[in-house]
Amino acid sequence: MSISLFGVPTEFDVIVIGGGPAGATTAGLLAKAGRRVLVLDRERFPRYHIGESLIPAVMRPMEELGLTERLDARGFERKYGGTLVWGNNQIPWNFSFIKGGPYAYAYHTRRADFDALILDRARELGAYVLEDATVKEPISEDGRVVGVTFTVRGAEQQVRQARAHLVVDASGQARVLSRRFTEATWHEELRNVAVWSYFDNCERLPGDEWTNILIEGIDDGWFWAIPIDKDRQSVGYVTRSELAGDNNGSLPELFHEKWQQTTKLRQLMRNARQSGGFRSARDWSYTNRDFYGKGWVLVGDTAAFVDPLFSTGVALATLAGSVLSKIIDEILRRPEIETEALARYGAAYRAFFDEIRIFVERFYDRSRYKEFYFSLAQELVDPEHRDEPSAAFVRLISGLSGNHPLFTIRLDDLGVKNKLPAGAS
CATH class of the missing domain: 3.30.9.100 (D-Amino Acid Oxidase; Chain A, domain 2)
Incomplete structure (x- = not known):
């Protein structure tokens, strides 16, 4: 295996473009699974980012990364709920996360510190992380992305290459690969x-x-x-x-x-x-037409982003990164399932995103009372009315929408039809 000037190999299982929460989560969990991963980010961490308030769904991937105790150690303030002045009568009302699922709190963070914490953890778990690295072009062979070219700050005249079985675009709203391979649909109701x-x-x-x-x-x-x-x-x-x-x-x-x-x-x-x-x-609310293609896949804000009304961005990005890491790990074991596995990921991810987007669009109607918003949430996440509408509301805005297909994607049935039983010829 060739080694670059920075002591970083040039061949990997996975290349991740972007070291923010989506990319760092994906890379860290793949590295934890023993995969060779390269993260390329054009900035140097810690770096400023908006989106300081998190929701409880983020705790699931943080547990997987082994970061929950460090969040408290960093002094991030625990967030137990929200206060709204919203609706027909403009009377303040509250919600508490403890009513919505297994995680009673999330955090308010300094995003520069929070993002650096996840990226540093990806390093600890074995990912190669190269900051100040700007991806220039995808490398394609026979219609498939097999790597990227990139430059490093201070040596822009030297274009470097890295190759991998899959390239993950987690570059946020820069959308490094998605701008080339797909188109974004902007949601007019949330412009x-x-x-x-x-x-x-x-x-x-x-x-x-x-x-x-x-x-x-x-x-x-x-x-x-x-x-x-x-x-x-x-x-x-x-x-x-x-x-x-x-x-x-x-x-x-x-x-x-x-x-x-x-x-x-x-x-x-x-x-x-x-x-x-x-x-x-x-104008930040959009969804890409395609979430994957031959040799590439999107995660986080690169794939889709919704209005920040309920602070869903980081949680959705890290949850999707967690799910994607498991899917990629299985694809690397069984390359023949790649297209079908990524199709299931894309469909489930889009459905999860759309559930939140539809709710936010309808929540913007402030002519209603809070009971309407509770019932609206129940229509989306608890159509059987198993819980109180207020609990469905908290579960939805916590990012913990029951047993959503995004969290239960099965891959064990893929490729079975191509396998011969033992002893067959």
Whole structure:
């Protein structure tokens, strides 16, 4: 096996493009299973990323990676639920994760630290991780992706190669491979813009709501407030793109104008001091037409992303990474099942994503009462009405939608028809 300048082999079982939560989870669990994995990321960790509030579904892959104790050790604050000012009468109401499944809490995190924690764990488990590495092109042979070319910061003139049986695109919204091999469908109902910043000296919600995320709706959009540290909060405003206009420079003005229309948030921020600049993002809700092809597969935000109303991004990405790692491990054992196995992954992943997307789209109707939102969740995750509607609501927004097909993909029946019984010729 040839060795590159950096002491990294050039041939692998799997190459993962992107070292964020989806890519690092996929790579770490494949390495844990004994597979030779290369992770390429164009940035150096820790690096900034939005999405600081997590939901309980993220705990399943964190357990598999052996990271649950480290999350507490890093000082991330446990998140036990949420407080909403939402619906017809605008009266605040709460939900608690303990009502929705086996995980009673998730975390609010500093994403730079959280993402670096998962990527470092992938290293510990045996994955090769190369940061400051920009993927340039896929390497294709006979219509199949068999590797990638990439450059390393400071030596861009030298184009390097790495080859593998499968290439996983976990590059987030950069969509390194998906831009080449498939097309994204943007969800018109969720064409939004977000503008956010950070504030010190914020007050907290009272009593049992102390660690809750606050989601407060106003006429033209909604605010989030995420307690990251003792008195520091991430605060953002989300509205329709057409209402925000085309000039990003006006978004801070829009933030301050709309903040004055809130009630609970304005109370929490009455003595707050802004401690960072404004950032923004636009038009982020989409699904790719294809989730896989010959020699490649998508995971995380590269495959699909939905509006951040319920903080589903990281959980969906890491859950999908966990599932994909098991599927790839089996494909490497039995290459003949690749197409059918990835087809099952793609179908289940799309269905899980669509379940959340449909709920978020309908939740945006704030003319309803909370009981409507509970019943809507029950239609999606508990059509037999086995539990209370409120429990179905918590289970859905926890990312733990019962025995969803994404978590129960079977592969043992694949390839059976091609096998001959013992002694047959």
